[in-house]
Structures are given as structure tokens and as C-alpha cells.
Amino acid sequence: MIDFIQYLFDGLAVxxxxxxxxxxxxxxxxVLQLVNFAHGELFMxxxxxxxxxxxxxxxxxxxxxxxxCSVGFFAVIMERLCYKPLRGAGKLAPLITAVGLSLLLQNLxxxxxxxxxxxxxxxxxxxxxxxxxxxIFPAPEKIQLPQLPDGLFDWGEIVVRHRDLLIFIxxxxxxxxxxxxxxxxxxxxxxxxxALQPNAAKLVGVPFDFTISITFFIGAALAVLAGLLxxxxxxxxxxxxxxxxxxxxxxxxxxxxxxxxxxxxVGGLVLGIAERLLVGYDLSxxxxxxxxxxxxxxxxxxxxxLLGKARMVKV
Amino acid sequence: xxxxxxxxxxxxxxxxxxxxxxxxxxxxLGGAGLxxxxxxxxxxxxxxxxxxxxVYAGPALGITQPFLLxxxxxxxxxxxxxxxxxxxxxxxxxxxGDYLAMxxxxxxxxxxxxxxxxxxxxxxxxFTGIAKLSSLAWxxxxxxxxxxxxxxxxxxxLGMAIQATRDDEIASRSLGINTYSAKLSAFVVxxxxxxxxxxxxxxxxxxxxxxxxxxxxxxIIVLAVVIGGMTSLFGSVLGALILVAVPEALRFxxxxxxxxxxxxxxxxxxxxxxxxxxxxxxxxxRLLPRRKAKTATxxxxxx
Numbered sequence: 059m060i061d062f063i064q065y066l067f068d069g070l071a072v073x074x075x076x077x078x079x080x081x082x083x084x085x086x087x088x089v090l091q092l093v094n095f096a097h098g099e100l101f102m103x104x105x106x107x108x109x110x111x112x113x114x115x116x117x118x119x120x121x122x123x124x125x126x127c128s129v130g131f132f133a134v135i136m137e138r139l140c141y142k143p144l145r146g147a148g149k150l151a152p153l154i155t156a157v158g159l160s161l162l163l164q165n166l167x168x169x170x171x172x173x174x175x176x177x178x179x180x181x182x183x184x185x186x187x188x189x190x191x192x193x194i195f196p197a198p199e200k201i202q203l204p205q206l207p208d209g210l211f212d213w214g215e216i217v218v219r220h221r222d223l224l225i226f227i228x229x230x231x232x233x234x235x236x237x238x239x240x241x242x243x244x245x246x247x248x249x250x251x252x253a254l255q256p257n258a259a260k261l262v263g264v265p266f267d268f269t270i271s272i273t274f275f276i277g278a279a280l281a282v283l284a285g286l287l288x289x290x291x292x293x294x295x296x297x298x299x300x301x302x303x304x305x306x307x308x309x310x311x312x313x314x315x316x317x318x319x320x321x322x323x324v325g326g327l328v329l330g331i332a333e334r335l336l337v338g339y340d341l342s343x344x345x346x347x348x349x350x351x352x353x354x355x356x357x358x359x360x361x362x363x364l365l366g367k368a369r370m371v372k373v
Numbered sequence: 374x375x376x377x378x379x380x381x382x383x384x385x386x387x388x389x390x391x392x393x394x395x396x397x398x399x400x401x402l403g404g405a406g407l408x409x410x411x412x413x414x415x416x417x418x419x420x421x422x423x424x425x426x427x428v429y430a431g432p433a434l435g436i437t438q439p440f441l442l443x444x445x446x447x448x449x450x451x452x453x454x455x456x457x458x459x460x461x462x463x464x465x466x467x468x469x470g471d472y473l474a475m476x477x478x479x480x481x482x483x484x485x486x487x488x489x490x491x492x493x494x495x496x497x498x499x500f501t502g503i504a505k506l507s508s509l510a511w512x513x514x515x516x517x518x519x520x521x522x523x524x525x526x527x528x529x530x531l532g533m534a535i536q537a538t539r540d541d542e543i544a545s546r547s548l549g550i551n552t553y554s555a556k557l558s559a560f561v562v563x564x565x566x567x568x569x570x571x572x573x574x575x576x577x578x579x580x581x582x583x584x585x586x587x588x589x590x591x592x593i594i595v596l597a598v599v600i601g602g603m604t605s606l607f608g609s610v611l612g613a614l615i616l617v618a619v620p621e622a623l624r625f626x627x628x629x630x631x632x633x634x635x636x637x638x639x640x641x642x643x644x645x646x647x648x649x650x651x652x653x654x655x656x657x658x659r660l661l662p663r664r665k666a667k668t669a670t671x672x673x674x675x676x
Contacts, residue, residue: 093474144646147651150603151651152646155643157592158643159643161635161638162643169636344490346485358465
């Protein structure tokens with residue numbers, strides 16, 4: 059029993075990272091009914107961006123802010139160029155484009171930065187581009203590496219790392235903040251209106267394209283945050299981290315109820331903890347299937363997800 | 374020249390096998406309008422079962438004649454994928470659209486994980502020691518038969534019921550079509566075809582690993598069907614040809630392009646979708662206006 063509680067705490071960190079990625083899937087699906095398969099790659103690109111920015115000497119809050127803005131704008135441009143022209147072309151065409159984008163980003167990063175995992179402090183590969191970067195940012199004497207707190211809460215038999223708790227608190231705070239943004243702010247209400255009734259929302263003057271851009275921007279920014287946390291927790295980023303975490307995060311979004319903000323958090327935590335439990339009980343070879351096993355069971359019993367509301371389909 | 378022929382046999386076989394898989398998915402995706410993101414799982418299950426049959430069951434039953442063994446392996450592969458398809462479809466077809474896609478994706482990940490944990494078929498290392506029973510002739514004869522059978526199937530009552538269900542489920546139900554069984558049969562038959570493709574694959578490469586059930590493999594088949602044009606059988610075969618031929622052809626391109634061929638491949642996928650969301654087949658139709666008129670009346674238009 060003590061073990062069980064210990065594993066619950068251990069699963070918090072990985073579950074929180076899934077949750078942060080899942081929020082982006084969930085928001086985009088909410089407004090466009092599109093599964094943005096390239097979202098996992100935004101997480102990967104963000105993780106690289108922040109790691110390199112910090113390794114070039116930027117303090118981490120600045121690196122994070124810069125990463126969120128650049129990857130956010132990248133996501134907005136991606137939507138304008140690749141998804142917007144396909145509105146009204148059915149559901150499959152944008153989905154396939156998203157898969158193509160995911161392939162493209164994964165291979166581009168691999169081509170530019172190499173297929174091997176990178177860790178702090180990351181060094182740029184040789185080339186004219188990175189030489190130019192090095193000229194602008196001379197290599198700092200001593201890099202201020204982002205440190206997650208190292209300590210432990212020691213409650214007798216249960217030990218909780220400060221690091222895991224911090225990541226969990228960040229995820230909860232972000233989820234609450236996002237929910238507040240969607241309920242109170244003007245663009246947030248626009249997003250909810252579009253998710254509820256796109257045509258009616260357009261009629262009452264919700265700016266369609268702008269609202270969708272905002273949605274993509276926020277989703278990408280949160281993925282960058284997840285990338286920073288993951289990069290610091292594991293001290294490793296790879297070109298393939300987007301595809302595996304992305305799929306599980308998407309499963310988490312569906313599990314919690316896609317389009318429901320707190321659902322993403324619940325789904326992410328359930329999956330993260332379930333994976334940790336399997337590892338704890340020596341079933342780690344079944345880890346990758348577990349997320350989807352839970353997902354299918356939940357979908358069959360409660361198709362709208364754990365926190366979703368069933369909607370009537372009008373004929 | 375001889376080298377070129379020898380070199381092209383494997384890509385040709387892979388094209389045939391991918392085309393068979395794509396034809397199976399075409400029935401599910403283009404025919405019934407169900408998005409399956411786990412098609413490769415049925416392919417892997419068929420491949421593993423066929424390999425297990427020809428390695429373990431065949432010799433135990435005293436079957437050694439290659440032709441007979443291969444035919445029975447094909448049946449074993451198709452049948453096991455059919456059963457797997459049934460297991461997925463019976464509960465999951467109640468789910469709508471994207472949820473169904475998610476459930477099939479989940480099933481594929483689960484089967485990949487399960488295959489990794491079965492030691493008698495090689496676990497994570499993959500299944501080796503399979504006899505080379507398949508050949509170019511086997512692949513293309515099977516492809517021809519599947520193509521022919523599917524084009525006949527479209528014109529049967531059930532085949533039309535499947536297409537009607539895709540176009541409008543509620544209207545079909547009001548006409549007395551059992552839409553659940555129409556979708557079920559499309560899914561199950563499509564999965565069985567994937568299993569047959571898997572059986573051909575293992576006996577061609579003499580190897581299969583759990584990676585064959587990966588999401589990326591399922592995506593490749595979806596790409597083949599959608600890029601080719603998902604409403605026709607020809608489109609799926611065309612898509613399979615492109616998906617196998619383009620990366621192969623890029624191997625002969627100048628070094629700078631060859632090393633990054635996945636990037637160019639991804640760009641091609643994106644551009645095809647942006648310029649011709651209905652697939653390359655519809656692009657061809659626009660270039661050949663007379664055929665367009667003929668097929669449009671034959672199919673009664675497509676969504």
C-alpha cells in the first residue's frame with residue numbers, strides 16, 4: 059500500500075507534462091474539430107529551442123518567454139499556411155497535412171541538429187548558421203543552468219521530490235489560469251463561443267481567424283513550457299520525443315474529455331500515474347500499451363471522456 | 374541491367390504489399406467512411422499469425438509443399454486479422470468519427486506492446502527463421518485478385534449499403550439498411566485484407582518485428598489511400614505506388630537531396646493535400662475530362 063501511494067506521487071511529474079501538451083490538443087480540437095498531429099512536434103521544437111537558448115547564455119525565464127513566443131507564432135503561421143486553405147475540404151485533408159507537418163518537423167530537426175539526444179549544456183553542430191549564432195552570443199563563461207529544486211519531502215516511508223511537486227503545481231496553475239482566461243477574457247470567450255457554435259459565433263462578431271490563431275498560439279506556448287519542464291527533468295531532448303509524448307498526450311486529452319480544459323489535466327495525470335504504477339510493479343514492458351488500454355475502456359464506457367458532457371446530435 | 378532488375382524486385386514487392394494494404398483500408402476509409410488509424414496492427418497480426426503457421430503449425434501438420442504452405446499461410450493471416458478486426462469493431466463501431474480513430478490507434482499500440490511481450494514469436498527482437506515462400510508472382514496475383522474482388526464487392530447489395538452508410542447514415546437507416554452491420558463488414562473485410570498483405574510480407578522478407586504495428590506504419594497506409602484519392606480502388610493503388618516509389622526514387626537523387634529524402638517526402642505530402650485535397654486521382658481526372666464524366670455517373674458523385 060505504501061508502495062502504491064509512492065507510485066502515485068512519482069507519476070505526478072510525467073502526468074503533468076502530458077497534461078500540458080494535452081491542453082493544446084484539446085483546445086484546437088474544441089474549435090476546429092481537428093486533431094493537430096503536429097502538436098507533439100511543437101513540444102519537441104520548444105524543448106530544443108529553450109535548451110539551446112539557455113545554453114547560449116540566456117536566463118531561463120527569458121529563454122522560456124522567447125521560446126513560447128517564437129514557437130507560438132510558428133504555430134500560427136503553420137495554421138494559416140497549411141490548415142486554413144483546407145477548411146471546408148472535409149476532415150481528412152487537414153489531418154493528413156498535420157501528419158505531413160509532423161514528419162517534416164521531426165526530420166528537419168534531425169537534419170539540422172542531429173539524431174542523437176542532447177543534454178545541458180547543448181552545443182550547436184558545426185555550420186555557418188551556428189557560427190553566426192555564436193558570433194552574436196559569445197559562449198558564456200559559466201552557464202546558469204536551470205535548476206529544478208533537488209530536495210525531498212520525507213514523510214517516513216513516502217518520499218516526494220520537490221521537483222515532481224513543482225511540475226505538478228505548474229500544471230495545475232496553468233490549467234486554472236487557462237480556464238479563467240477562457241471564462242473571463244474577451245478572446246477566451248470567443249474561443250468558447252466558436253467551440254460551441256461556430257456559425258452563431260461568427261454571426262455575433264467573433265473574429266474567426268484571429269480566434270483560431272490565438273488558440274494555436276496558446277496551445278504551442280504551453281507545449282514549449284512542457285518541453286522546458288521535460289528537458290530539465292530528464293536532462294535530455296531528442297527529435298523523437300514529440301511523437302511518443304504527443305500520442306500519449308492526445309490520448310490523455312480524449313480520456314479526460316476533449317475540449318474540456320480540466321479534462322486534459324485529469325487525463326494526463328491518470329495516464330502518467332498508470333504508467334508509473336506499471337513500472338513500479340515490474341510490468342514496464344507493458345507501459346506503452348497501458349495508456350491506450352485505459353483509453354479504450356473509458357471510451358467504451360463513457361465515450362465523451364471522464365469530464366466531458368454528452369452532446370445531443372441534431373439531425 | 375541485371376542488377377537493376379534484381380534491385381527493383383524488393384521495392385516492387387513492397388509496392389504490391391502496400392497496395393493490398395491500401396485497398397483494404399480503402400474499403401474502410403473511402404468505402405465506409407471510417408477513419409482507422411490502426412490498420413498496420415491488422416497487417417502485423419496477419420503477418421505474425423501467417424509466420425507462426427508456416428513455422429510451427431505447418432510442419433506439425435506435415436505440410437511441407439511450398440505452394441500449399443503459402444496458400445494456407447495467406448488464409449491463416451487473413452483469418453486471424455479478420456478475428457482481430459471483429460474484436461475491435463464489435464465494441465468500437467458504436468463510437469463516432471474521431472473517437473473511433475482514437476480507439477483503433479489505441480488498439481494498434483496495444484497489439485504492438487503485446488507482440489513485444491510474446492517470447493515464442495521473438496519478442497522485441499522480431500520473428501526470424503521464416504521460409505521464403507512469397508515471390509513477386511504471389512504478391513501481384515494476390516493484388517490482382519483482391520482488386521478484382523473488391524471491385525465486384527462494390528456492386529453487390531452489401532457494397533452499396535456500405536457506401537450509402539458513408540454518404541448519409543441516417544438516410545440509409547431510414548431506407549432499412551442495417552448500418553451497423555454494413556460498417557462492421559467493411560471494417561472486418563478491410564482488416565482481413567491487411568492480414569493477407571502481412572502474410573505476403575513475412576514470407577518475402579523472412580522477418581517481422583513488433584514495429585510493423587507502429588502508428589507510423591498505419592499513417593503510411595492512410596497517406597497512400599488519401600493521397601491517391603480515397604473514393605476509388607485505383608486511387609489507393611496509385612497512392613501506394615507513390616509512397617513506395619518516391620522515397621526509392623529519391624535514393625538516386627543528388628546527395629544533398631538523398632540524405633534528406635524524408636523532408637522532401639513530407640513536403641510532397643503537404644503540397645499534394647494543399648493543391649488537391651481529394652487526392653491525385655482527382656487531379657488526373659481533371660486532366661482527362663472524358664473519363665471524369667464516365668466515373669462520376671458510375672459512382673453517383675462522391676463526398
